[in-house]
Structures are given as C-alpha cells and as structure tokens.
Amino acid sequence: MRIAIVGATGMLGHHTALATSRAGHEVIVVYRNPRSLESIRDVQCEARQADLNDRGALRNAFTGIDAVINCAGYYPTIPRPWRDEVQIAKAQMQNFYDACADLPLRKIVYLGAAIALPHDSNGRPGNEELRYREQPNKKSPYLQVKWALDEQALAMAQQGLPITIGIPTMTFGEFDPGNTTGRLIIELANRSLPGYVNGRRNVIYAGDAGRGLVRVCEAGRASERYLLAGENMTMEELMGKVAVAVGAPMPKAIPLNVARLVSAWQTFRFKLGGPEPQVSDSAIAVMSSGQFINGEKARQQLGFYPEVSIDKAIARALDWFRGKGLVKTRAAA
Template identity: 25%
Template sequence: MRVFITGATGFVGGHVAKCYAAEGATLRLLTRQTSRLDSLTGIDAEMVIGDLREPMKLRSALEGCDALVHVAADYRLWVRDPEQMYASNVTGTRELLKLACESGVQRVVYTSSVATMGFRADGTIVNEETSVSLKDMIGHYKRSKFLGELEAVRAAKAGQHVIILNPTTPIGPGDSKPTPTGRIIVDFLNKNFPAYVDTGLNLVDVAEVARMHVAALGHGTPGERYILGGENLTLKQILDRMSAITGLPSPTMKVPHAVAMAFAFFDENFTGRLRGKDPRATVEAVRMGKKMMFASSSKAERDLGFRVIPIYDAMRTAIEWFVAHGYAPAFDKRMA
C-alpha cells in the first residue's frame, strides 16, 4: 500500500508515519522547504516538498497512492496573519481532498481536532453527537478546523471515502515545536507556571492516536467523526501529576479567568505585536479555558478498537523527552 501523509514532520504526523512504516506501507511524505526532519529519522520514505497553501502543486504526489492521510494543520493559538491559517486548514484541505479524488486515491483519513466539538463550561462530557455550530468556535484555530472538517464531511457525502479523526490533546515524546500542550509541560519543567486557572483537558497518548490512523483505513465509516481521547483532567490535576513524576512543586494559586484575560491581553499586545514574538498567554487560550474540554471516546472504542489508556506513561515519556532534548533542565527526583 502506498500512502501519502501530510504533516509527517509534526508531532502527531511523525508518530503516524512511524506506524505506517511499521506496517510495511510505502510512504510518500509532504515536507516544507524549512521543515526539520528529526521525527522521520529511520523511516524509509519519499520526501515531497510542498505547502498546503499551494495545493495544486501536490497533484503529482498523490498519483499512484492508495491512501491519503491528511494530518497537517496550522496549529497555533495566536497568529499575526489569520488568513494564512484558513488557507492551510480550510482551502488546503478542500483542494487536497479534491485532488485525491481526481487522482484515484481510494481512501482518506483526515485528522481534525476535538476542538470542533461542542464543549460546555459545566464540564459535561461531550461526544460526536453533541450539538455545535461555527458560532461556538473560539478563535481562528478552532474556526478554521471546524470549517476544514466540514469540507471533509462534504467530500464524504459526495461519495469520497473519508474518515474523520478528532484527537483530543496528544502528549508523548517528540513534540519538538512544541505544541501548545507541550508548552504547558515545558513551562512547568522550567518553573514558569506560578498559578493555574480553573479549566480542564482530555489528554491522550500520541502513540494510540497514531495507531488509530492506521486502523481507521480499514474499520472507519466514511463521513463519520471519531473522538480519540484519554483521561479527562482539570489543569490542576495535570500539574499535580507532573509534580508527582518530577518532584517539582505544583502551583497552589488559582487565578480568576478575568485576571488571566488581562495578562493575556497585555502579553499579546506587548510580546506579540510590539516585540514580534509569540506570546506565552493568549486571549484565545483564556477564552477556551472557560470551557472544560472533557470528551468521550466510546464510539472510537466500539468501531475502531481504540483504547483509552491512562495518561501517566505518556506524560512521563514526554517529560523525559523534553529534558533529554534540552527544553528544560534535569531535576533531582528519579522519574517514577
């Protein structure tokens, strides 16, 4: 089986590529001119240089492929030019699916996000059937992923074999960018997490997310969405678990959302717009934090053989990886 994978140089995509390589697939991987290839070390694959913002140039990369696994996305919670995010996540997705259909690619796995679900402030555990609309999407990242997912649904309704996966918040080794979630771990390890807000996330082992990208090709139903999640945890519980692993203190001061919003507004404008650097806190992230992002993966368990795995080991290996690769100093306590 020949598989074209986008986003293979990213965190989730790198794990997906390794899973397909282990299955013996012939791989064709999309990379950018400036992409780091560390995550692809040891993988036998044909590298294709391209960009989702120029999808028409990817037609030749799709030719002769049996499957497209579209993992790539612009995943940032703060952007100077939002149009570039929509060009990648919405227009790029629509045109790539169209090209795959025209090129005779038989099956597609599209990596969406749990961000497209209808979360509630009261901590209600949501699933794929929870009502949601574009107006519920906070910020450009969520809106662009919601619209990109609609393109995948439309393609499936038109007869294309497209399976939609919605990972929650993956953690594990290899988060080199790092992602916004990885940044939480890095900030904690560097003692840059003096306080917390009352919010919650669902953390999932990135290895299990990657495994589902292989399983979905054979077991998923076209047009269906599948949440891939793990443990529902408050931010305080996440910090406490990292403290138990490392011996570093967990913050005890809870900050009201209004205070966090004021800091984020200042950080965006001073750090982001005046200094030209990515802010540590964003207004979008604080607005998201007012909702508990708790989700159920029962549909993926039933239909795809997904496993809800305790997050401790993935958290520990993520911490080990960040320390080993210089993102944070070593700590005294032996890792449990």
C-alpha cells in the same frame, strides 16, 4: 495499503508514520522542508516533497497512493484576526482536498480537534454526534479555525470525497516541538509557567493517537468522526501529574477572566513590536474550553483502546524534552 502521511515531521504525524509502518503498510512521507527529514530518520518510508499551498505538488505527491492521513493540522500561533486565521486554514485544506479529488484515493483522513464539538447540553461526555447548529459565538481563533475545518471536511465528504475524521484528544509524547501542549511540561519543569486555566480535558498518549489514526484510515467509515480518547481529567489533575513528573511545585490556577486580560495585554504588546504572548488565546482555549470525552464509538467500530497511561506519556515527553535540551531543571531525587 500505500499510505501518505502529511505532517509526519510533527509529533502526531511522526507517531502516525511509525504506527502505519508497524501495521504493515507502505509509508510515503509528504514533507515541505528537506531539513525536517532528519527528524524522522527512524521511519522507514519514501519521501515526497510538497507544500499545502501548492495543489499541483500535492497531486504529484499523492500519485499511486491508496490513502492519505493529513496530520498537518493548522494551529494559530502568533496573534492574528480570527477571520484571517480561518481564511488561511481553509485555503490550505481546500488545496489539499482539490489535489485528492483528482486521484482515486480509497480513504482521506482529516485530523480533527475536539474543540470543534459543542458541549453536551446535559453535561455528558462529548461524542461524535455533537455539532454546532451555527458558527460558535466565541471568537477564539483556535476554536473558529477548528470549527471551520471540521465543517469543511464534512462538506467535502458530502460531495463524495472518502473523508473520515479522526479526532485525538489532548496529546503528550515524544517528537513534540514544544510549542503547543508540550509547553505545559517544559515551562513547569523550567519554573517559567505563569499558571493554568482550569477546565475539563481528555488526554491521550501521542503514540496511541497515532495508532488510532491508522485504525481510522483502515476501518473508519466515510463522512464519520471518530474520537480517539484516553483519560478524562481536570486541568488541575493533569497539572498535578506534570508537577510530580518534573519535581516542581503545583502551579497556580488562574481565573479565566484574568487569563484573558493577560492575553489581551500581551497581544497588544506583540502588535507594538514586543515578544510573542506567553499566555496565548489558543492556549487558553485548549485549557478552558475542553470537555470530558466518550471514546466508545472508536472502541466499538475500530477496536481502538489506548495502551499507555497519561503518567507514562508525560514521562516520555519529559525525557524527550530533556534529550533536546528544552528542559533545564531536573526532577529532585
């Protein structure tokens, strides 16, 4: 197939582009900024320029394409009202879907997020059938955005678009710009991590997640979700692995209510012209709102199994950050 990758200059998109090529497909990278192409020089591809805010450019970029994998997932970074974040995210994705609707695409893969799934009422690992009956009560911008985009994707699929949702869990690996999950590694290695909020997580190597998204594109069913799961662990266990990898002391767990107070104060300071919050609402949501995940559906229907352990994923990410000069402190010999 001729598969377009949107967001290929990001971590998941880069791994997905490489996995697409290795699977024997023709890769078309859709990029926004020409300067970012240097970061994917290891990907054999055709490059086409388009912006998610430009429906016409997207339609032109997707011409002659069999399938699209959209890895340009919207992620709230600077503090803004959650309704504004949702409006921006949905408008961008609607442009994307409208551009796709004009073309005879065989498959559209939306990159979902596990936080869009409610927790199982019986405490079992989360699965693809979980769905909020109504809008979540928590007003975290990250949760609200990912829930709204999940609902939007399912609604567009019901309207006839061949959309399948691939949901990698928390990812670590190479090509990480260091502004999301990779911050845990960078800041702990640099001894600048203020702490972490405990919770349950499922963690996967970004390269495995990229392979999984290709399998979703190849064999996933329209209107279906597929969880691309790695290893279930608590944030305490995960941070223990990171601490060992970087040679740092185990960081302290911060109570959730304290983390929220710190985030609120840092957000208030930011609105007065101060620095961006180090403890963001999105980071708190990622750490505290997760759950263990059941990846059986992807195993059964897609034949997807992770190949790289989380210890190796952390080590590969750490080597990447060191190579980019983002980590200053070396692990003790």
